[in-house]
Amino acid sequence: MIRVLLVDDEALTLELHRSYVERLDGFRVVAECSGARAAIAAILDRDADEAIDLVLLDMTMPDGTGLDVLRHVRARAADVDVIAITGVRDADVVRQVVGLGAAQYLVKPFSFATFRERMEQYAAYRRQARDAEGDATQAEIDALLGALRPAAPALLPKGLSADTLERVSAEVRGGGPLSATETADRLGMSRVAARRYLEHLADVGRVERAARYGKAGRPESEYRWQGRAPRT
Template structure:
């Protein structure tokens, strides 16, 4: 399990984020804090009953800024990762957060699907980092660096739309594994069009192609959402 510390000065926000985390496999909320000082104490003095692996960190709190919390954590070389969850959109804050090793930056408000996607990307990144211990190959390094990138974050190939990609992604996540024919029927789209989106997800590393046997003729390809 990945131990999560939630840091936010709003009680309702902490409750919402806890509910979100509890809906995702392999994550567990081990502590909550309402301010910067308490967050540093929890991480650096390890007073909790379970280890903290990931901090969901607000940027603006009455007793300190999230960037200062991140700086202190990095200065002490604490072995935790940080996801910024904030309403702050200032580009300079984002740049500083990235420079301090913040692995994701989520702007409030967001829905559960967005939150889940970022957390699953982080989980994938963490697993790849553990698997690539020692002398990593170039392919392992590329996979590690790409693990935190949203599937639709880069420019899409010509002819694909972000909205339709979201629909196909949602169908695969909720109803998969699916063949292109099954996805087309679910979404009311043509098989050829759906297959282009499924192939894009596979090439982006967000889905796996698996042969489906048991029918006459060539095996059919089905797509599995990669978790």
């Protein structure tokens, strides 16, 4: 379980990010801070068996900046990873954050789909780093560095939207297996449209399609979330 510290001076943002993390497998929020000093203390003053693994770090706070937090924890050689989550787009700030070893730089506002993608990339990076022992090969190093790079966005078939695809995906992930009719009823869309999105998810390997029996007449397809990497 990856232990997460949330750092942001806005209570509503902390609540939103907490809800996002709680929807992910393998992550758990163990502390929240609304200021730079509190964040530094939360990172440095914990016992080894309760150490923070990942900080979701805002850049602007009343008593300091995310850069201040990063500089302090790096100076103390704290073994903690950081993903900057901020509205700051200044290129010099981005350069400094990356130079201080941040794993990702995520600009607000963003969708849950984007957040999930970055967190899953980070989890893959940790798994690869954990599995690499001794002298790494060039291929292992390339894979480790590549794990944190955002994937190129997949092209959707004509007529499908990314936002609706995310809604359908979330519905199947949280309440599946579902038929096209059930999905349409839950999301307030036509059965034909729901089926197009579900079939696309099946085609790229996100859901598993199976026949549902038990009623008279033709069997109906149902879709169960798989969550594996999409086929290319």
